[in-house]
Amino acid sequence: MMDERRRRQRHVKVLARTAIFALALLPPSPLASAAPASRAPAKGASPSTDALAQEIDRRAAAINDRVVAWRRDIHQNPELSNHETRTAALVAEHLRKLGIEVKTGIARTGVVGLLKGKHPGPVVALRADMDALPVTERTGLPFASKARGVYNGEEVGVMHACGHDAHVAILMGVAEVLASVRDKLPGTVKLIFQPAEESSPVGEVGGAELMVQEGVLEDPRPKAIFGLHVMSDAAVGTIHTRSGGMMAASDRLEIRVRGRQTHAARPWSGVDPVVAASQIVLALQTIMSRQVNITRAPAIVTVATIHGGVRHNIIPDEVVMTGTIRTLEDDMRADVHERVKRTAETVAGSAGATAEVIIDHGYPVTSNDAALTQRMEPTLRRLAGEGNLDMKMAPILGSEDFSYYQKAVPGLFIILGVRTRGVSPDQFPSNHSPLFMIDEAVLPLGVRALAHLAADSLRMKD
Numbered sequence: 001m002m003d004e005r006r007r008r009q010r011h012v013k014v015l016a017r018t019a020i021f022a023l024a025l026l027p028p029s030p031l032a033s034a035a036p037a038s039r040a041p042a043k044g045a046s047p048s049t050d051a052l053a054q055e056i057d058r059r060a061a062a063i064n065d066r067v068v069a070w071r072r073d074i075h076q077n078p079e080l081s082n083h084e085t086r087t088a089a090l091v092a093e094h095l096r097k098l099g100i101e102v103k104t105g106i107a108r109t110g111v112v113g114l115l116k117g118k119h120p121g122p123v124v125a126l127r128a129d130m131d132a133l134p135v136t137e138r139t140g141l142p143f144a145s146k147a148r149g150v151y152n153g154e155e156v157g158v159m160h161a162c163g164h165d166a167h168v169a170i171l172m173g174v175a176e177v178l179a180s181v182r183d184k185l186p187g188t189v190k191l192i193f194q195p196a197e198e199s200s201p202v203g204e205v206g207g208a209e210l211m212v213q214e215g216v217l218e219d220p221r222p223k224a225i226f227g228l229h230v231m232s233d234a235a236v237g238t239i240h241t242r243s244g245g246m247m248a249a250s251d252r253l254e255i256r257v258r259g260r261q262t263h264a265a266r267p268w269s270g271v272d273p274v275v276a277a278s279q280i281v282l283a284l285q286t287i288m289s290r291q292v293n294i295t296r297a298p299a300i301v302t303v304a305t306i307h308g309g310v311r312h313n314i315i316p317d318e319v320v321m322t323g324t325i326r327t328l329e330d331d332m333r334a335d336v337h338e339r340v341k342r343t344a345e346t347v348a349g350s351a352g353a354t355a356e357v358i359i360d361h362g363y364p365v366t367s368n369d370a371a372l373t374q375r376m377e378p379t380l381r382r383l384a385g386e387g388n389l390d391m392k393m394a395p396i397l398g399s400e401d402f403s404y405y406q407k408a409v410p411g412l413f414i415i416l417g418v419r420t421r422g423v424s425p426d427q428f429p430s431n432h433s434p435l436f437m438i439d440e441a442v443l444p445l446g447v448r449a450l451a452h453l454a455a456d457s458l459r460m461k462d
Contacts, residue, residue: 052181052184052455052459053452053455053456055181055184056177056178056181056448056451056452056455057448059176059177059180059181060173060177060444060447060448060451061444063173063176063177063447064173064443064444064447066173066176067169067170067172067173067443067444067447068169068440068443070090070168070169070172070173071165071166071168071169071440071443072143073090073143074087074090074160074165074168074169075141075143075144075145075160075165076143076144076145077145077147078132078133078145078147078158078159078160078165079130079131079132079147079149079158080131080132080133080134080149080150080151080158080201081131081195081196081197081198081199081200081201081206081207082108082109082131082195082196082200082201082204082206083109083131083149084109084130084131084195084196085109087109087130087168087193088104088109088110088111088130088193088195091111091130091168091172091193092104092111094172094175094176095111095113095175095191098115098175098176098179099179100113100114100115100175100179100191101113101114101115101116102114106211106214106216107194107195107196107206107207107210107211107213107214107216108195108196108206108210109130109195110192110193110194110195110211110216111193112190112191112192112193112216113175113190113191113193114188114189114190114191114220115175115178115179115182115185115188115189115190115191116182116188117182117183117184117185117186117187117188117189117458118182118183118184118185119185119186119187120186120187121185121186121187121188121458121459122186122187122188122222122223122457122458122462123187123188123189123190123220123221123222123223124187124188124189124190124222124223124224124225124226124453124454124457124458125189125190125191125192125217125222125224125225125226125405125409126171126174126189126190126191126192126225126226126227126450126453126454127171127192127193127194127208127225127226127227127402127405128164128167128168128170128171128192128193128194128227129164129167129168129194129195129197129198130164130167130168130193130194130195130197131164131195131196131197131198132145132147132158132159132160132161132162132164132165132198133158133159133160133161133162133198133432134149134151134156134157134158135156135157135158135159135161135432135433135434136156136157136159136434137157137159137161137434138434138435139429139434139435139436139437141437145157145158145159145160147159151201152201152202159434159436161431161432161433161434161436162198162431162432162436163229163230163231163418163431163436163438164197166230166418166438166442166443166446167228167229167230167446168193169443170228170443170446170447170450171191171193171450173443173446173447174191174447174450174451174454175191177447177451178451178454178455181455185455185458186458186459187458188220189454189458190216190220190222192211192216192225194207194208194211195207196210197400197401197402199362199401207401207404208401208402208403208404208405209401209404211404212404212405212407212408217405217408217409221409222409223409223410223457223462224369224372224409224410224411224412224457225405225406225409225410225411225412226376226411226412226413226414226450226453226454226457227402227405227411227412227413227414228413228414228415228416228446228449228450229400229413229414229415229416230415230416230417230418230431230438230442230446231415231416231417231418231431232418232419232425232428232429232430232431232436232438233417233419233425233428233430234415234416234417234418234419235417235419235420235421236416236417236418236419236420236421236439236441236442236445237384237385237388237417237421237441237442237445238384238388238389238390238416238417239380239383239384239388239389239390239414239415239416239417239445239449240389240390240393240414240415240416240417241368241373241380241390241391241393241412241413241414241415242368242373242391242392242393242395243368243369243370243373243374243391244367244368244370245297245328245329245365245366245367245395246328246366246367246368246393246395246396246413247328247365247366247395247396247397247398247399247400247403247413248299248326248327248328248365248366248395248396248397248398248399249325249326249327249328249330249333249361249362249363249364249365249399249403250324250325250326250362250363250398250399251324251325251326251327251333251337251359251360251361251362252322252323252324252359252360252362253301253303253321253322253323253324253325253340253357253358253359254320254321254322254357254358254359254360255277255280255303255320255321255322255344255355255356255357255358256318256319256320256355256356256358257273257276257277257280257308257318257319257320257321257344257348257353257354257355258273258317258318258353258354258355258356259271259272259273259276259315259316259317259318259319259351259352259353260317261314261315261316261317262314262315263313263314263315264312264313264314264315265313267315270315271351271352271353272315272351272353273308273315273316273317273318273319273353274308274309274315274316274319275351276319276347276348276351276353276355277306277308277319277321279347279351280321280343280344280347280348280355281303281306281321283343283344283347284301284303284340284343284344285301286343287301287336287339287340287343288300288301291339292332292335292336292339296329296332297327297328297329297332297395298328298395298397299325299326299327299328299332299336299397300324300325300326300397301323301324301325301336301340302323302324302325302326303321303322303323304322304323304324305320305321305322305323306319306320306321307319307320307321308320325337325340325359326397326399327365328365328395328397329365330364330365333365337359340357340359341357341359344357345357362399363399363400363401363403363404364403364404364406364407365403366399366400366402366403366406366413367403367406368406368411368412368413369406369410369411369412371410372410372411372412373391373412375457375460376412376453376456376457377391379452379453379456380414380449380453382452383445383448383449383452393415400413412453414449416442416445416446416449417442418438418439418442419439420439
């Protein structure tokens with residue numbers, strides 16, 4: 001009976017996955033026309049009476065097949081962080097054909113386009129990340145990646161398993177749409193195509209942090225920056241965001257517990273770092289459950305690896321643990337760091353051992369500017385349509401280096417759903433999975449979202 005039940009469950013999963021694959025195999029035009037936001041605003045959306053907004057929608061619909069083709073080409077030719085040379089060349093060539101001023105080689109492979117409207121006005125920035133992941137693709141798509149690369153000294157498969165191919169194609173589409181209406185734009189749009197969002201290879205610096213250091217937000221300086229990310233746990237056609245902390249700060253944790261080596265049959269002759277490390281792992285769990293007010297914002301401390309010893313009958317000198325700390329508020333971040341350090345050192349000391357705690361600061365909190373989020377809510381509501389906009393999404397403990405831009409200028413980051421409607425979240429492959437894919441109906445909504453955010457923001461009086 002149990003074997004039959006499992007067989008049926010596997011059969012259901014296969015059918016669901018086959019349905020997803022079938023959608024992805026469709027050619028661009030039929031898939032685009034099936035999208036809720038491809039040829040017209042989403043069902044339930046408020047049609048704009050504004051002439052510029054209507055023209056943006058028309059032009060976004062007209063180029064959708066090309067956006068799909070760009071996305072598939074980029075998907076088939078992924079590149080790892082700080083090595084996005086082909087993608088950068090594709091982007092730069094496209095922008096130049098549109099008559100957009102282009103700078104290349106920023107933060108190694110970054111591309112920045114400056115689209116100047118006909119009329120004077122402010123500057124806004126739009127960002128897309130270009131890098132892929134060291135993942136071997138198993139989707140079976142006709143445009144699946146077969147690329148190989150070297151990651152931290154090892155040969156790996158390379159795949160756009162996080163949707164950055166969609167981000168690049170969307171912003172390329174936005175560039176074409178806005179370039180076609182530049183005579184109606186009061187101001188300038190800075191188009192930022194960024195490398196290495198998935199973090200740089202060991203020993204290298206890159207991504208948004210390096211882009212900011214190299215002046216991407218200067219000359220001219222934008223009054224606001226907008227970005228987006230596709231997510232598999234949300235249905236296609238939906239937009240999600242929130243004011244304040246939206247995605248977590250991501251900090252790498254390393255704890256070195258040092259004892260005194262001895263024979264495993266005589267533990268009293270030494271100091272056992274394995275037992276001390278075990279006690280530290282358990283004690284760290286009380287930081288979130290008993291010491292921090294997580295009703296303010298979720299946070300987590302995870303120990304993910306423990307290494308120590310080489311033989312079954314030798315208690316080692318040292319145990320090394322690594323993990324991650326995720327927080328959504330800057331003051332909570334500092335507080336949790338201090339509690340982790342104190343807990344590890346105190347517990348180790350009680351056993352006669354020592355603990356060295358090393359916390360490497362990673363990406364800051366991705367925090368949406370409250371005033372900007374409020375100003376742009378009508379735009380998002382018009383785009384998404386009734387029931388498709390969530391302005392109070394649950395925070396995500398994943399991280400995003402869009403946060404570095406938000407540290408410099410007001411920023412708004414949004415999530416676009418890519419899960420095919422009717423398919424449950426547990427049946428749709430997640431971001432970073434070798435089976436990850438997107439429902440391409442998200443592409444026209446992405447183009448419209450960034451284009452309208454930029455155009456509306458340029459025309460708003462602060």
